[in-house]
Amino acid sequence: MTDLAERLAAVDAQIADAARAVGRDASELTRIVVTKFHPASLVADLYRLGVRDVGENRQQEFSRKVVEVGALEGLRWHFIGQAQTNKARAIRAAASVVHSVDRARLADALHHAADDGDPVLDVLLQVNLTDDPGRGGVAPAELEALATHAAQLPSLRVRGVMAVAPLDEPPAPAFERLRRYADTVRAVVPDADWISAGMTADFAEAIAAGATHLRIGSAITGPRPERG
C-alpha cells in the first residue's frame, strides 16, 4: 500500500471507531478529502483509491484543479471556503456542493449564476461558532432568516449547516451548539439534515455531535505544501 492509501485506510478506521463509540453507523457519514494546496494529481490518486468526495477552499485553485482533473465519473467537488459574490459563477460551475453560504447576497449570487438547465445546487449554511466575524459564517441569531431566504431560491437546495470549530474552545461544546443550529434550519427546511463538521483534529467530536459530512485534509493527504 502507498502512504496515501495507508493514511486513508487509517482515517476511515478511526471514523468507524468514533461512529461505533456513539452508536452511529459509519455508512451515514460522508468523508470529504480536503485537497487544498495539493496538485490535481493527488485528486486523481485519491479517486483511484475510491474517494468520490473532495473539498477545496480557494476559488481560483478550485476552478483550475477541476479543469486539470477533468471528468471523473461520480466525483463530487465540495467548495468549503469563504466565497466572494463575484466568484459565484465560477464556484457554481465547478461545485457539486457549496458548504459556505453565510449571507443572503451570496445565496442570491449563486442562484443568479445558474444557467438554464443547470441542476439544482446543494448548499449548506455556514454558521460562525465564534464571536469573530472574520472566521466566516452567519451569526447564529441570523441563521433562521438566512435559511428562510435561501429556501426561496429555486436553483438552490438547502441541505443543512456547516461550521469550523473555534480555536479557543474545545470542539465538543461548540459542535453541540451546531447541532441546535441544525435544528433551527430544519424548522425552515425539514429535510435539511446535513451537518458538515469535523476536520483532522476534531472529527471524532463532530461525529459524536451528529456530523454527517466530515472535511478531512492533512490526516489523509499528509502535510500541505507551502502555499504559493
Ligand SMILES: *Cc1c(COP(=O)(O)O)cnc(C)c1O
Ligand atoms: C483545510 C480545511 C479543512 C481540513 O483541515 P485539516 O485540518 O487538514 O483536516 C476542513 N475544513 C475547512 C473549511 C478547511 O479550510
